[in-house]
Amino acid sequence: MTIPRGRSLTLIAAAIVVVNGFFPAVWILLTSLKTEAELVSKPITWWPHNPTLANYVQAFTDQPLLRYLGNSLAVAVLSTILSLVVASLAAYAIARLNLRRRQLILTCIVASSMFPLVTLLVPIFQTMRSLGLLNTYTALVLPYTVLNLPVCTLVLVGFFQSIPRDLENAAMIDGCTRLGALWRVVVPLAAPGVFTAGILAFVNAWDEFLLALSLNASASMRTLPVGITLYQGEFTFPWPIISAALIVAIVPVAVLIAVFQERVVGGLTQGGLKG
């Protein structure tokens, strides 16, 4: 860009972006290390005087946090796998087969993400209720799979198109069937794309709140966002314990995106810019 490239200016710019992004998580981390007594002393302290891990212990004992963690993980992993399988098949057909109206097919899949989730909530709730599926993993896995189809399909179509067709053709000339070529040539080469789409789908499912709150509200079936939000203390909302629970819930995804940040950014902007 065009801003003067002084070193100190660049550092200030970096500091603004970093503080903006990290501050809320850091503040919650500091809160989670404070004792109840320190928390309600005024004026409030910024740095914990007697850092304690007691809130973390209580976060796991006061409420079934481990259960929430397991529920979130189960729903996110299952729906991610399912959307990857379905989206890979569709994306391969769109990117590789001689189909008429392939653009229209892709548009149809992507346009489904334009429907407000809240409007789908009412009939989905009704259907799941009448099928007796409320408070089951199925109730969330199926909608999440569909929720992630558009972005997964977009990312995967892009990746499939970037794999040279000649490779596949060569495999077929050497006697592979089309599905054999798909399995032996395209799938290994598309692995980074599948992985990128998988991270995006996982984070989306991990973050979803409205459906989880509406369909799986019973205490043992809550996902992390629902469990932590609906947590009630005896008298007041117990902020130190909530903060500890939030840190426990944030860390897995934060590590995931920290390790794979380049892929996540690539997938996000590709999915976004093409949509």
Place this chain on the structure above:
Amino acid sequence: MATGASMIERMRDPSEASLGMLLLAPAFLLLALIVVYPIATLIFNSFFDLRLSGGGGMKFVGLENYLLVLKDPDFWNATWNTVLITLITVPGALVVGLGLALLANLPFKRQWPVRLALLLPWALPLAFAGLIFAWFFHTEYGIVNDVVRRLGFGGEPTMWLLRPGWAFAAICLTIVWKTSSFMALILLAGLQMIPRSLYEAAEVDGASKGQQFWQITIPMLMPSIIVALIFRTITALQTFDIPYTMTRGGPGNATETLAMLIHKTTIDYLDVGYGSTLAVFMFLLSLAVTAVYLRRIGRQA
């Protein structure tokens, strides 16, 4: 992709179309089950008096639900709140996101802290952002009031989440923080695609930094901005998580959005008929916004 014609001929076996259908079938089956069928059910149910609580079955009432919605002050309150949140937070997130993108586009030696700082708010669940900022805005122990006091604005601490106007402001601020970094990521990708040579040429011609920004950066960024705006507007109209976790729609129903009203009517009161009608209005609202954007894109292209 340009292979020899004979090669393509060899590939085009007659089974290709049926293979395509087979591969696309699961996706379309799921879309039919989770999108098309529900939308149809929704519209159908909006013409019925259908409550799951009484066990009284469904009664056809024609357009009565629609008339009730139009006369419902709660509906207008929620719609107004939703529209206001959209009108405030979408431009807000665009401006903040553009600022972050311009800052993040400077040549840093280490890219990862800056990139992670943009990714973290995106990956954070909206519900968590709401909880964290509710803690920021806590009247007694929140850091916002602490900073206000340290800056010397003494007097009574502001009861952020307990006063209608302040609660609304706090919610909008939280939404802008949470959504601006996704905006920034999209815009950053757009910025990085602008060729340097354009700026160099402008420099030679003596254009000021301001002129370069308005004449080169903004026009070149327009496609990314429009895509980001469409996504953001559609999600802003569905705002639920942040007001729910911060205020539950309160005080009173001062911060209740349309999505929250639909959720309350359907899930808490089990009034599926009326909830469906509200959802139809929400559907029309999103459709109208999408249509407006698509027309503008069409005009630009």
